Amino acid sequence: xxxxxxxxxxxxxxxxxxxxxxxxxxxxxxxxxxxxxxxxxxxxxxxxxxxxxxxxxxxxxxxxxxxxxxxxxxxxxxxxxxxxxxxxxxxxxxxxxxxxxxxxxxxxxxxxxxxxxxxxxxxxxxxxxxxxxxxxxxxxxxxxxxxxxxxxxxxxxxxxxxxxxxxxxxxxxxxxxxxxxxxxxxxxxxxxxxxxxxxxxxxxxxxxxxxxxxxxxxxxxxxxxxxxxxxxxxxxxxxxxxxxxxxxxxxxxxxxxxxxxxxxxxxxxxxxxxxxxxxxxxxxxxxxxxxxxxxxxxxxxxxxxxxxxxxxxxxxxxxxxxxxxxxxxxxxxxxxxxxxxxxxxxxxxxxxxxxxxxxxxxxxxxxxxxxxxxxxxxxxxxxxxxxxxxxxxxxxxxxxxxxxxxxxxxxxxxxxxxxxxxxxxxxxxxxxxxxxxxxxxxxxxxxxxxxxxxxxxxxxxxxxxxxxxxxxxxxxxxxxxxxxxxxxxxxxxxxxxxxxxxxxxxxxxxxxxxxxxxxxxxxxxxxxxxxxxxxxxxxxxxxxxxxxxxx
Numbered sequence: 147x148x149x150x151x152x153x154x155x156x157x158x159x160x161x162x163x164x165x166x167x168x169x170x171x172x173x174x175x176x177x178x179x180x181x182x183x184x185x186x187x188x189x190x191x192x193x194x195x196x197x198x199x200x201x202x203x204x205x206x207x208x209x210x211x212x213x214x215x216x217x218x219x220x221x222x223x224x225x226x227x228x229x230x231x232x233x234x235x236x237x238x239x240x241x242x243x244x245x246x247x248x249x250x251x252x253x254x255x256x257x258x259x260x261x262x263x264x265x266x267x268x269x270x271x272x273x274x275x276x277x278x279x280x281x282x283x284x285x286x287x288x289x290x291x292x293x294x295x296x297x298x299x300x301x302x303x304x305x306x307x308x309x310x311x312x313x314x315x316x317x318x319x320x321x322x323x324x325x326x327x328x329x330x331x332x333x334x335x336x337x338x339x340x341x342x343x344x345x346x347x348x349x350x351x352x353x354x355x356x357x358x359x360x361x362x363x364x365x366x367x368x369x370x371x372x373x374x375x376x377x378x379x380x381x382x383x384x385x386x387x388x389x390x391x392x393x394x395x396x397x398x399x400x401x402x403x404x405x406x407x408x409x410x411x412x413x414x415x416x417x418x419x420x421x422x423x424x425x426x427x428x429x430x431x432x433x434x435x436x437x438x439x440x441x442x443x444x445x446x447x448x449x450x451x452x453x454x455x456x457x458x459x460x461x462x463x464x465x466x467x468x469x470x471x472x473x474x475x476x477x478x479x480x481x482x483x484x485x486x487x488x489x490x491x492x493x494x495x496x497x498x499x500x501x502x503x504x505x506x507x508x509x510x511x512x513x514x515x516x517x518x519x520x521x522x523x524x525x526x527x528x529x530x531x532x533x534x535x536x537x538x539x540x541x542x543x544x545x546x547x548x549x550x551x552x553x554x555x556x557x558x559x560x561x562x563x564x565x566x567x568x569x570x571x572x573x574x575x576x577x578x579x580x581x582x583x584x585x586x587x588x589x590x591x592x593x594x595x596x597x598x599x600x601x602x603x604x605x606x607x608x609x610x611x612x613x614x615x616x617x618x619x620x621x622x623x624x625x626x627x628x629x630x631x632x633x634x635x636x637x638x639x640x641x642x643x644x645x646x647x648x649x650x651x652x653x654x655x656x657x658x659x660x661x662x663x664x665x666x667x668x669x670x671x672x673x674x675x676x677x678x679x680x681x682x683x684x685x686x687x688x689x690x691x692x693x694x695x696x697x
Contacts, residue, residue, distance in 0.1 A: 149194060149197070150192050150193060150194065150196065150197050153197060153202065153205075154188075154192075154202065157202045157204075157205060157214065160204075160214060161185070161214045161215060164214060164215065164219075165215070165219075168219060170215060170218040170219055171217075171218060171219070171220065171221075172218075175218065175537040175538070176537075177534060177537075178534070183534070183537040183538050184538060185215055185218060185538060185539060186202070186203065186538065186539050187538065187541075187543070187544070189544060199444075200543065200549075202214070203215070203216060203539045203540060205459075206447055206451070206459070206462060207443070207444040207447040207448055207462075208443040208444065208447050208462065208463055208464065209440050209443055209444045209540075209543075209552070210440070210498075210539060210540040210543055211443075211498040211539055211540055212443070212463045212464070212465055212498070212500070214539075215539060216498060216536075216539045216540070217495070217530070217536035217537075217539075218536070218537065218538070218539070221530045221536060222495065222499050222500055222501055222502050222530075223249050223250040223300060223467075223500065223501040223502070224247070224248050224249045224250070224501075224502060224523060224526045224527070224530075225248065225249070225250035225251065225252045225300075225302055225467065225501050225502065225503055226243050226248050226252060226503055226504070226519060226522065226523055227252040227253075227254050227302075227304065227469065227503045228240065228243065228251075228252065228253070228254060228514075228519065229253050229254035229255060229256075229278040229279035230254070230256075230275055230276075230277075230278065230279060230513050230620070230622055231275040231279065231280070231622050231623070231626045232275060232279070232280060232286075232289075232626055232629060232630065233279055233280070233281065233286040233287070233288075233289035233290040234289050234292075235279075236253075236279040236290055237289060237290055237291070237292050237293075237294070239516075239519075240290075240294060241293065241294065242516065243519070243523065244294070244299070246520060246523055247523065247527060248523055249300075250299060250300040250301065250302065250332075250501065251294070251299055251300070251301045251302065251332075252301075252302040252303075252304065252503055253278070253279065253290070253301065253302065253303045253304065253305075254277065254278035254279065254304055255278040255279060255280075255281060255303070255304065255305055255312070256273060256274060256275050256276055256277055256278040256279060256280045257270075257273045257276070257277060257278075257347065258270035258273055258274060258280065259278065259279070259280060259281045259282070259305070259308070259312075259677065260278075260305060260306065260307070260308070260347040261307060261308075261347050261348075261349055262307060262308045262311075262349050262677060262678060262680075262681030262682075262685075263677075263678050263681070264282040264283075264634060264676050264677060264678035264679075265280050265282050265627055265630035265631055265634060266282075266630070266631040266634050266635075267678055270627070271627065274626055274627035274630055275622050275626040275627070275630070276622055277513070278304075280626065280627075280630050281312065281315070281677065282630065282633075282634055282676050282677050282678065283315075283634070283637055283671070283674055283675075283676045283677065284315050284318055284319070284671045284672065284674055285633070285637055285674065286630075286633075287312075287315040287316065287318070287319050288319055288322065290319075291316075291319050291323075295323065295325070296316070296319065296320045296323055296325045296329075296330060297320075297323075297325040297329045297330075299331075299332075300331040300332050300333075301316065301331075301332035301333075302332055302333040302334075302335075302377070302467065302501070303316070303332070303333070303334050303335065304335045305334060305335055305336070306335050306336060306337060306338050306341050306345075306347060306348070307338060307341065307347060307348050307349040307350065307355065307681075308349070308677060308680075308681055309334040309335065309336035309358075309359075309362065310336075310358055310361065310362050310663060310664055310667050311667050311670075311671065311677055311680050311681070312334065312677075313334050313362065313366075313370075313373075313664075313667075314664065314667035314668040314670075314671045315671045316330065316332075317330065317370065317668060318668065318671050318672050327369050327370040327373075328369075328370065328371055328372070329372075330370055330372065330373055331372045331373065332373060332374065333373070333374035333376075333377050333423055333467070334362070334373075334374075334375065334376070334377070335376070335377045335379060335425065336359055336362060336375060336376040336377065337376055337377060337378050337379045337400065337425075338352070338355040338356070338359065339352070339400040339403060339404075339572055339573065339576055340378075340379050340380075340382050340383055340396070340397075340400060341382075342576045342582075342691070342693070343383065343386070343396065343576050343581040343582050343585060344382045344383045344385070344386035344388075344582075344585060345382045345386070346693075348691050349681060349684075349685065349690060349691070350684065350685070350688040350689065350690065350691060351688065351689060351690075351691045352573050352576065352577065352691070353573075354657075354684075354687075354688035355691075356403075356404075356407045356573065357411075357663075358663060359376065359404060359407070359408075360404075360407050360408045360411040360413070361662045361663045361664055362375050362376075362664060363375050363376075363404075363408050363413060363418040363421075364408075364411070364413055364418070364662055364664075365662055365664035365665070366421065366664075367413070367417050367418050367421070369664075371421075373421065374421050374422070374423040374465075375418065375421045375422070376404060376421075376422055376423065377423045377424065377425040377467060378397055378398075378400055378401040378404065378422065378423070378424050378425065379397065379424075379425040380393040380394065380396065380397035380424070380425065380426045380427060380442075381425045381426060381427045381468075381469055383396050383397060383427075383585060384426075384427035384429060384471065384473075385427065385471070385472060385473045386585050386589065387473075387585050387586065387588050387589020387590075387592060387593075388584070388585045388588050388589070389588050390429065390431070390434050390435065390438045390555060391555050391558035391559055391562070392562065392584060392585065392588060393426065393427060393438065394438060394441060394442045394445065394555060394556075394558075394559040395558070395559035395560075395561075395562030395563055395566075396562070396572070396581055396584075396585075397424065397426070397442070398442065398445060398446055398449065398559065398563065399562070399563050399566045399571070399572040399575070400572045401422065401424070401446065402449060402453070402454075402563075402571070402572065403571050403572035403573050404422070405419065405422075405450070405454055406454075406571065409454070415450075415454050415455065415456045415461060416456055416457060416458040416461050419450065419454075419456055419458070419460070419461035420458055420460035420461050420463075422461075423465050423466060423467065423500075424442070424446075424464050424465065424466035424467070425466060425467045425468070425469070426438070426439065426442070426466050426467075426468050426494075426499075427468070427469065427470075427471050428468050428469065428470045428471060428490035428491060428493050428494040429471045429474060429490065430471065430474050430486060430489070430490060432489055432490075432492070432493050433493075433542075433547060433548060433551060434551055434555075435490070435493035435494070435497060436493050436496045436497045436542055436548060436551075437497075437548050437551035437552040437554075437555055438497065438555055439464075439466070439468075439494070439497030439498055439499065440497060440498070440540075440543075440548075440552045441551075441552045441553075441555035441556040441559065442464050442466075442555075442559075443463070443464045443498070444552070444556060445556050445559055445560065446462070446463075446464045447462040447463070447464070449563075450462045465500050466499055466500060466501070467499065467500065467501035467502070467503070468491075468494035468497075468499040468501070468502050468503070469502075469503040469504075469505065470486075470487045470490040470491055470494070470503070470504050470505045471486075471490055471505075472505050472509060474486055474490070475487075475505060475507075475509055475510040476510055476603065476605055476606050477510040477511055478605040478606055478610065478611075478613075479604070479605035479611065480507050480508055480510060480511060481507055482604055482605050483505070483506075483507040483508075483509070483510070484507045484521060484525070487504050487505050487506075487507070487522060487525055488504075488525050488528075488529070490504075491504050491525055491526060491529055492529055492533070492535065495529055495530075495535060495536065496535060496540075496541060496542055498540065502526055504522040504523065504525045504526050505522060506518035506519050506521070506522045507521065507522070508619055508620075511619050512619040512620050512621065513620045513622065514620065515618055515619065515620050517618070562584075565580075566580070566581075577694070578694075579694045634676065637674060637676075638676075641673070641674040642673065645673045646670075646673050646674065646675045646679070649666070649669050649670045649673045649675055650670060650675055650679060650680070650683050652666055652669070653666040653667070653669075653670055653680065653683050653684075654683050654686065654687060657683070657684055657687040657688065658687055667680065
């Protein structure tokens with residue numbers, strides 16, 4: 147019996163055991179015509195090369211997915227990214243989405259929150275509640291999750307520089323609901339390196355930022371074991387204009403920097419790596435996107451095993467959330483965006499995502515309306531329940547083109563990672579402006595192709611029509627900032643300000659030393675110290691990052 151046949155028998159035994167414990171969604175999967183659909187399809191004579199390169203689903207190197215039966219077991223988490231205006235208004239949207247069948251929450255924060263300023267700060271003027279919910283204190287967080295039991299939902303929070311502080315608020319809200327930190331499930335993005343290269347919502351310089359991140363890894367490994375401590379994001383790298391190859395390369399290079407920093411801080415790789423997660427973009431080149439996810443899984447598995455010596459299978463897996471490409475949406479003929487999003491979401495599913503957000507058709511114009519977000523969610527539900535692509539694992543595997551694209555993306559990403567290694571790693575590459583320049587050049591080439599007509603964008607440079615009325619769009623009322631300022635003034639008048647000063651002083655001393663900052667974040671937010679007060683304390687110790695010139 148060949149080695150692969152032995153491997154296949156062992157895999158089948160594992161699947162049988164898994165299914166006995168957690169039955170699949172159906173006893174038998176069939177097409178609409180009644181044809182049977184098997185769990186797994188293989189080449190007629192898979193040999194050692196096949197096993198090394200593709201392997202079996204749920205097994206190293208995870209090319210075919212991180213679960214042995216993938217969506218036959220359960221579908222991905224349908225997690226719609228949402229947040230706007232006040233915590234109370236966003237709470238209404240979350241409860242609506244849960245009623246409509248979303249299976250996880252994904253919190254969008256406004257820009258002042260993302261860069262650690264309270265709603266009453268002068269730099270927050272004009273931005274409060276505009277691109278996400280405004281959170282200045284634990285009081286806002288309590289309103290945001292009012293009547294949402296934190297032991298029943300998984301919550302993703304797109305927050306980076308102040309991620310530890312927002313996580314501390316979430317833990318504190320859980321405690322008020324009687325939900326212990328060991329019962330909390332979700333993710334914080336917490337990926338600061340891509341902020342320096344692609345997004346710009348950083349606060350502190352790279353080194354203290356890396357310290358905060360490793361502090362979060364260590365704290366959560368002990369106290370919040372089911373929490374994904376980072377979502378290493380290629381999404382924003384792609385939105386900034388990178389290619390698919392660059393998205394994989396720079397994302398994994400950033401992931402390597404976090405692993406290296408955590409190991410240098412004394413953590414065992416298998417202690418924290420199982421809680422690393424990733425976040426990728428689903429762009430419009432359908433088959434390239436499918437191949438991209440497969441290449442990222444295989445490359446990361448090899449890096450973790452061969453470079454960092456990880457042995458826990460969960461340390462080797464790329465588990466990832468996907469969001470459809472916001473940058474691909476057009477203000478012209480906005481209903482075309484429903485179709486774009488459907489194809490992009492399908493590529494993410496065929497690539498094996500664990501969680502998915504589908505953009506709303508009106509997002510090139512404003513925040514999504516309730517109708518638009520409902521259509522976006524229904525798009526996922528149609529793929530999951532009607533299309534049939536969830537009946538078998540990795541249905542495009544074996545396609546000559548898909549396998550070639552997977553190899554090419556992996557090879558291209560390896561070349562970038564080798565270059566970044568020569569520079570000393572992702573932190574050094576960002577500090578030297580290398581990553582930023584590469585992304586900018588790719589974005590420039592893409593834009594030139596659109597402007598020359600080499601790349602068609604329907605409704606923009608071809609098949610354009612007379613300008614249409616955008617119809618109903620959601621506008622955030624400017625009075626949101628005034629309401630938030632009044633709420634902050636009331637909070638500061640009613641809280642124990644002496645206790646707040648004491649907690650902030652303890653945080654400052656910890657930041658000047660080497661203590662883990664997470665217990666101090668928790669202590670500060672529980673005394674109702676605000677996000678801005680906590681970040682200002684850290685700014686006083688760490689300083690603020692100044693970006694290098696790259697053009």
